Amino acid sequence: MARMIVVDRDGKEHEIEAKPGLKVMEILRELDYGVAAICGGLCSCATCHVYVDESWVARLPKPQSDELELLNELPDYNAATSRLSCQVDFTEALSGIKVSIAPDT
Numbered sequence: 001m002a003r004m005i006v007v008d009r010d011g012k013e014h015e016i017e018a019k020p021g022l023k024v025m026e027i028l029r030e031l032d033y034g035v036a037a038i039c040g041g042l043c044s045c046a047t048c049h050v051y052v053d054e055s056w057v058a059r060l061p062k063p064q065s066d067e068l069e070l071l072n073e074l075p076d077y078n079a080a081t082s083r084l085s086c087q088v089d090f091t092e093a094l095s096g097i098k099v100s101i102a103p104d105t
């Protein structure tokens with residue numbers, strides 16, 4: 001089983017087991033401190049917003065235009081590290097990735 005480090009909105013780090021093949025959002029929404037993911041992954045709600053640790057950003061595929069458009073509308077958008085977790089596939093190669101849950105918008 002792969003793992004992921006999740007920083008909750010209080011700044012507390014959690015190391016969790018994570019199943020490759022799922023979207024990062026699908027892993028995070030199962031956590032009490034995770035994401036709401038209201039639209040279910042349709043790239044329309046932005047309630048799955050996370051900040052990817054800078055050392056991992058370059059290892060992810062670049063965001064598509066619809067993800068970027070939605071991210072750009074967020075008050076807490078960080079151009080370097082923000083992603084919509086429903087648009088990121090969790091793979092074995094990403095085991096150990098650190099993501100921080102963005103503030104509620």
Ligand code: FES
Binds near residue numbers: 025037041085087
């Ligand atoms: S779950 Fe709605 S945009 Fe990601």
